[in-house]
Amino acid sequence: MAKIIPFKAVRPIADKVALVTCRTYDDYSPAELAAWLNFNPYSFLHVINPAYANLHKISTDKRFKGVAHKYRDFKEENILITEENPVFFLYEIQTKSGIFTGIIAGTSVKDYQENVIRKHEDTLQYRVELFKEYLHKTNFNTEPVLITYPDSIEINTFIGLRKKTNPVYEFSTTNKEKHTLWKIDTQSEIDWLQEHFEKIPNLYIADGHHRSASAELLYEQNKHTGKENLQYFMSFLIAESNIKIYEFNRIIRDLNGLSKEEFIKKLSQNFIIKPKDQELWKPQNKNEFGMYLDGSFYALFYKGNKNEKGILDNLDAQILYNKVLHPLLGIGDLRNDERIDYIPGKQSVSAIKDLIDEGEFEVGFTLYPIDIEEIKTIADENLIMPPKSTYIEPKLRSGLVVYEL
Structure with a gap:
């Protein structure tokens, strides 16, 4: 049974969301990165890439502390706001490749350890350690793990009805994508989603194996603190028929x-x-x-x-x-x-x-391209695919929803 939880998310104030959110840092060329940082003071790139001009000269520890400091600045300036209560989000991305819709939630480290959340890729220990240290020093994560679940008529119906309500955000980006976010905050809806995911025997990581492994390592090294948020990591849960798998x-x-x-x-x-x-x-x-x-x-x-x-x-x-x-x-x-x-x-x-x-x-x-059934079979048999076997969409934006640790 899969356990998901709502959480007190941090997110951009509505009038700045299109300016704040950004693609994954690695997607930008040096010239693009410099341009965004020079001309957009609200870009979340300022948070995840502080002191960019001297990045090669500063230590990892200083860089991570700089990320944490800049993140606090964004919150103090009310560029980022915090939800009053734990919530789920329904999130839709429209791209040239298709329309992708899923649920942003916290998923369980325990489920990951007990193979309820299944994996198909190997991880590099140095990358796991590095991102664990990033999480430890910054105390937040804004890149959800992409996780698939078996198609469910009930969940699809819920999503379809929920999309007819007013969203929190609806905005377009310069790479011609449209993003829409709905907040799921009533207790009845939260309970309903949790109950339906508890009926799902297994979830499958599509993208984000290093992030989930880092979350597990951080939990194991700090579980004595009793911090509940360490027991979960942020995920984007999407029906397996709704992902796009490229080679x-x-x-x-x-x-x-x-x-x-x-x-x-x-x-x-x-x-x-x-x-x-x-x-x-x-x-x-x-x-x-x-x-x-x-x-x-x-x-x-x-x-x-x-x-x-x-x-x-x-x-x-x-x-x-x-x-x-x-x-x-x-x-x-x-x-x-x-x-x-x-x-x-x-x-x-x-x-x-x-x-x-x-x-x-x-x-x-x-x-x-490989198909989802092959990915699931490999994960079910505890096997590991060769590196760079899949390129999976959707790719999610940084700074849209933040999970604090």
């Missing part, structure tokens, strides 16, 4: 000493290769791969038996690693090898072509 495509800097002819000959041992010339070809089914090499596109069809091994070995990302990236191109560490990079599948295939034509990379591979 991560791969680009590699060289052929590991092989000539083009040698590489294609070795590829043909495991793949049927069909030249596509200048057609921007993408895989249409599982076990199909696109390749761009030396100015031409190719379709690769895996010869292996789809049912010969378990779910993990049948993942396209794993097949590409087992049959191409590791044995032929000599890439062992998918996270840290500087010879490989990743392009989200929502970007055009032409982006891969351009990078390779410019000469920095030599070959690129496109994959077919």
